[in-house]
Amino acid sequence: MKEIILIKYGEIILKGLNRHIFEDKLVRNIRHKVGEDAKVYKSRATLYAEPKEGVNVDELVQKIREVFGVVYVIRTAVCDKDLAVIGKTILSYVNFSAYKTFKVETKRADKSYPMQSPQISAEIGGMILEAHPRLTVDVHNPCVTVSVEIREGGAYVYAEKQKGPGGMPTGSAGKVMLLLSGGIDSPVAGYMMARRGTNMDAVHFFSPPFTSEKAKEKVLDLAKILARYTGGMRVHIVPFTEQQLQMKAKCPQEHLTILMRRMMMQIACRIAEQSGAGAVVTGESLGQVASQTLEAIGVTDACATMPCFRPLIGMDKEDIIALARKIDSYETSILPYEDCCTIFVPKHPTTKPRLDKILESEKLIDTEALIQKAIEETVHIDV
Amino acid sequence: MIYLDNSATTRPSKKAMDAFLLTAETHFGNPSSVHTLGTDAAKILKNARNAVAKKMHTEAGNIVFTGGGTMADNLAVLGAVRPKMGGTVVTTAIEHPAVMNTCAALEKKGITVKYVKPEKDGNITPEAISEALTEDTQLVSVMHVNNETGAILPIEKIKAVMAGVCPKALLHSDCVQSFGKLPVLPETWGADLISCSAHKIHGLRGAGALYVRKGITLAPVIYGGGQERDICPGTENLPAIAAFGAACEEERxxxxxxxxxxxxxxxxxxxxxxxxxxxxxxxxxxxxxxxxxxxxxxxxxxxxxxxxxxxxxxxxxxxxxxxxxxxxxxxxxxxxxxxxxxxxxxxxxxxxxxxxxxxxxxxxxxxxxxxxxx
The missing domain is CATH 3.90.1150.10 (Aspartate Aminotransferase, domain 1)
Structure with missing residues (x-):
């Protein structure tokens, strides 16, 4: 039996005159994902993937389900337009034993077809009932909807839709710079931005010998997981020991966390500018730790030179963990090679910092020189 | 690169690597097979067993090859204790996890385990062990050398205090850190079970040994085809065992x-x-x-x-x-x-x-x- 995969997309349909730009992007991304395994093309508001001979269709469906912008993936049987053939195809293609009720929906794109849609539905419904007397028709709330589409090239029949990830096609929303720490939150923040169609680079701050080589490896592993969703990623590894030591030696201890966040933000913004990114992304969630209070975020953002997105800002830890499991980053995130930045965490950090006070503290170190040094020593790794 | 982590593992010696490669490439037969390749392999197994036995001043018949130190510890502790008989196991609070966690597993089966605390300097005195012993003690498991501190524990003296309270109890010693570095002499000590490992003495991972004193029957932990007195059945990891034998023969x-x-x-x-x-x-x-x-x-x-x-x-x-x-x-x-x-x-x-x-x-x-x- 010949099979074809129907790919439905949602939000893009709402676009105006630039709709085709998004559609073309989506087609390109799906082609990139499936490679030689299928022929991908667009017709009206549906995309089609025709599997090449010998390709495992289940795997193909799985691959397409990972592409952002895809709302539904539908495995479809293609057959002759003869009514008896359509009926036979449906009976062998759909596993009716799993359901109690059904309905048939017909779309007749080929208007030269001698029967009208309701008639076709009724005929096919009759054939199904004959083969499975146990089943009943329920047009309002069926367990399964069998769809028949009569087209120029043949009849398409399908029953089950599989959900895609939704969102927007990768590369349709520009590029962002993710602050990737190695914890649970930042990969999830990255995923959420990727889902909205951004390309992405990541910045990671590491402080040898206070953080280990293994912690760095872990961050690269997380970047690889994220890269599955973003289509490649460059990680900028910024050495940050000297900077932290200077702050610890010269600045008020209770300001250390916020000072560190501000310096990270400035470095990330500059690397973002150099890499052509238009925003910085962090995994902060309001009130989670001292640096994530409203006041602290305000003081941090005051030094940002571009928008800083925090897609997790309104989420609880539990929700974040559930998403981390879904995108497969959780198990890596919880590996115990945590950065021991804890060494630089003051016992009683300010939770309501005031910008004027923080700016005064910042004057005690040569911020600009330290930022320059960090950027110069940054190592770039493509994962 | 300066390597000062030899208690984690050691670099395999030239002789150990030679023995490993020769066995893996040429004498690859199964020691249980009856054909030439098999008898050939059996000979290598025998030589390796002799080398390990010699190092412990004992007979080859007392040596059982295992997959490593952890496996030897598990087979010893789980094999020596009969949970249904109840009673106690006496061990120390500074054992390697291979013994510590195996004892914890026994606790779940109803055995009382006493973890004897060390002195301030990390030593365990025979007196401290003696205090923990009871008539119904089934097993005493005390490591010879602690893997973190290098403390040398008095196994022979511990055997002596056992004789007074629980003469029937078995004595196991995890000698993974001491074997090949200090004399490990089960018969002089009166120990019943001794674990050691190849890769800590410039052999390779995947091979270890358990000394099981003659006359002792261990309850089976792994079931299989009868190799290694059925204490550690399964086709022997001969290349690693050959390397183990070679490493034992080297003077350090x-x-x-x-x-x-x-x-x-x-x-x-x-x-x-x-x-x-x-x-x-x-x-x-x-x-x-x-x-x-x-x-x-x-x-x-x-x-x-x-x-x-x-x-x-x-x-x-x-x-x-x-x-x-x-x-x-x-x-x-x-x-x-x-x-x-x-x-x-x-x-x-x-x-x-x-x-x-x-x-x-x-x-x-x-x-x-x-x-x-x-």
Whole structure:
């Protein structure tokens, strides 16, 4: 039996005159994902993937389900337009034993077809009932909807839709710079931005010998997981020991966390500018730790030179963990090679910092020189 | 690169590698097969067994090859104790997880396990063991040398105190760290079960041995086709076992390790705020110190960046976040700062000088960074 995969997309349909730009992007991304395994093309508001001979269709469906912008993936049987053939195809293609009720929906794109849609539905419904007397028709709330589409090239029949990830096609929303720490939150923040169609680079701050080589490896592993969703990623590894030591030696201890966040933000913004990114992304969630209070975020953002997105800002830890499991980053995130930045965490950090006070503290170190040094020593790794 | 993590694992020796390759490539038969390749393999197995037995001054018939030290410990402890008979197992609070966690498994089966605490210097006295013993003690399991501190425990004296209270109890000793470095003499000690491992003595991973005194029947833990007296059935890992035998036959320069170790200690003592966690009469191969409150992993990372490999506590703890329960049970001032230097006779004076130099350059910087004032 010949099979074809129907790919439905949602939000893009709402676009105006630039709709085709998004559609073309989506087609390109799906082609990139499936490679030689299928022929991908667009017709009206549906995309089609025709599997090449010998390709495992289940795997193909799985691959397409990972592409952002895809709302539904539908495995479809293609057959002759003869009514008896359509009926036979449906009976062998759909596993009716799993359901109690059904309905048939017909779309007749080929208007030269001698029967009208309701008639076709009724005929096919009759054939199904004959083969499975146990089943009943329920047009309002069926367990399964069998769809028949009569087209120029043949009849398409399908029953089950599989959900895609939704969102927007990768590369349709520009590029962002993710602050990737190695914890649970930042990969999830990255995923959420990727889902909205951004390309992405990541910045990671590491402080040898206070953080280990293994912690760095872990961050690269997380970047690889994220890269599955973003289509490649460059990680900028910024050495940050000297900077932290200077702050610890010269600045008020209770300001250390916020000072560190501000310096990270400035470095990330500059690397973002150099890499052509238009925003910085962090995994902060309001009130989670001292640096994530409203006041602290305000003081941090005051030094940002571009928008800083925090897609997790309104989420609880539990929700974040559930998403981390879904995108497969959780198990890596919880590996115990945590950065021991804890060494630089003051016992009683300010939770309501005031910008004027923080700016005064910042004057005690040569911020600009330290930022320059960090950027110069940054190592770039493509994962 | 300077390798001072020999208690985690050692570099396989040339002879061990030769034996490994020759066996894997040429004598690849199954020792249980009756054809020439099989008999050939059986001969290699026999020679290796003789080599291990000789090192323990015992007969080859008492040696059972295992998949390594952990497996030997498991087979010994689980095999020696009959949960249905109840009673107690006496062990120490400083055993390797291979014994510690196996004992914990026995606790779940209803056995009472007593974990004897060490003295302040990390030693376990026969008196302390004696106090824990009862008439219904089934097994006493005490390691010969502690893997974190190098403390040498008095196995022979422990056997003596057992004779008075529970003469029928079995004595097991995890000798993974001492085998090949100190005399391991089950028959002199009167021990019933001894575990050791190949890769700690310049052999390869995947091979270990369990000495099982003649006449002792261990309850089966693994079921299989009868190899290794059915205590550790399964086709023998012959290449690794051959390498184990070869490693046993090599003479190691203990005096050199002692000289290097003392040199290292002298150098380290010149650094302020250092606490030596190893006892005075330790196994020279192992030296454990704390640099005040500098966390273990920070010192380890810093030395790693300088090309020197050491470990915080034990290598097995490195993968977990867990801190050293050994140092904690001793009550040393900075248990979370313990770092272990473990030497072999392949180390050189230059390497030790380098290491001292690196420590003297790094540690004061870390003190300053962490606000530890001199």
């Amino acid at each position: 320069n203990m005096e050199k390790v002692k000289v290097l170790s003392e040199m290292l200690l002298r150098g380290i003592l010149e650094i302020p705020h250092v606490y030596v966690n190893s006892p005075e009469d330790r196994l020279p191969h192992i030296l454990n110190v704390s640099f005040s409150a500098v966390p273990s992993e920070v010192v380890t990372n810093a030395l790693s960046n300088a090309g020197i490999c050491i470990s915080g506590g034990s290598a097995c703890a490195g993968a977990r976040k867990e801190k050293s329960y050994v140092l904690r049970s001793m009550g040393v001032p900075y248990p979370d700062s313990g770092v272990r230097f473990s030497l072999s006779d392949e180390n050189t004076e230059e390497e030790i000088c380098e290491t001292i130099k690196a420590l003297k350059a790094t540690i004061p910087m870390l003190y300053m960074a962490l606000g530890i004032r001199s």
